[in-house]
Amino acid sequence: MGDIKLRVRNLDAWYGDNHVLKNINLDILSRAITAIIGPSGCGKTTLLRVINRLHETVPNARVRGEVILDGKNIYDPDVNPVEIRRKIGMIFQQPTVFPHLSIHDNVAIGLKLNGINDRELLDKIVRKSLREAGLWSEVEDRLWDRATDLSGGQKQRLAIARAIALEPEVLLMDEPTSALDPGATSRIEALMTNLKKDYTIIVVTHNIQFAARTADYIAFLFNGMLIEYGVAQEILERPKEKLTERYLLGEVDLERWL
């Protein structure tokens, strides 16, 4: 077991009156991949957005509890959320591109926002990030074209390239493979395995096989509650909770197991 990078403590989150996350406690290990699984609407995306302080940008959204990154609660009043978001990268569930920017600038934009303007350095990082995201060979001839013309899967890899260009300490990935074919998916898996040497990765997925192949730890969320959390293999092979077992078997009507 490595060090703990991120501790989530007694965390609750709301959208207006909708209590979306209920008393979550979770320790995320450094240099490992933690997968968050659970049915649609259970709060997976919200959990990621609470971890990089994006949740609070939604009107009427509220958070209570602590998220401790390297020993410091990121919800302390003296913490600047902008600093936190620089350290914690996020790849959104819907692969969206900046439609007014070229493919190149779609990757460079994060660096530019963080004050890096040196052309050569930008080009170098853009190239490296696109390679790592497995997109380079498909776009090297049209780096300066609009990014809107890319396919869904290419946009998803572009989003990955954009996030890793900033070399964040923690990478939050919300269904990074939902629009990818098996080939591209296995490239992303290889990328994640490679990235976890340096980064802490939290990945939301609906794809149990994907979680089985990549994750070191798995957290099962249901209805805003953390039902079970542990080493991936154990969760998948010998879940302690009936609910987890049912979910993994593909049972739809889970409420009665609660």
Added chain:
Amino acid sequence: MAKGDLMEKLFKYVSSVSAWTIISVFTVFFITIFYGSLDSIFYSGIKFIFISIWDPVKKIFGALPFIYGTLLTSLVALILAIPISLGVAIASSELLPSNLSKVLDPVIELMAAIPSIVYGMWALFVLGPVLRVYVEPFLNEYLGFLPLFQGTISGYGYLNASIILFIMILPIISSLSREAIRAVPNEIKEMTLALGGTEWEAIRMKISVAKRGIIGAITLGFSRAVGETMAVLLVIGNKPVISASLFSSGATIASILANEYPEAIADPLHTSALNELALILFLISLVINIIFIKLVRRRVGVI
């Protein structure tokens, strides 16, 4: 044949007829104005757009004062309107609490719907005296070293016309830019924040995504200012002079057309000269729109 197929055929037919109607109306319009201008074009030649004397009695027709007046008043109006309407658009789409923008939005819509004669009367009875008593003396005293703010103070002329044009295009540019910014998906903002951008950088990103729409709004406002007739007619003084002073009387193409048509009917050459002015107005609008298309089609690239 299925009913759906028939509907589809009918729809295609109707829409292509409509499209061709527009193109034909445009063509007929252009040809008749051009045809009406021929006498004047042959009479004055290229001098028409370079001479600054307009004297129908002596049969001297120089359009320069009107071209100057049109561009000057529209540009001053635009320079005032761009920052303020963008401010309004950003405020009501991003910054104001939603109950406040629920009040602001219909007010802007209403302002856009007021007929131009009402703006003109307001400029005549309210703006003119205010300019004469307060604004123009003030500008003259503190910025009088600029030729723009020298000359006789009257309250009517280029400055009054520019300000009323500014007020008239403000709601158009504001509401269209606001809609352009609102149409940008919120993910753009969230993605920028997630990359470590500040709130302000995230708003700026939305604005850059909306840039096409905003440029379109500005173009429409500019076209409106160039073509506005009634309000300008009431306050600009309708004198064919070119003056560097904003306090001076002047005329625009549209205002002189409205002003002189009744008396020109008796004189075919005068009528033809007015037709040529209309043609020039038409070309100015065309150039503005071409520039707009060029701006919008510019290649993607720098952030």
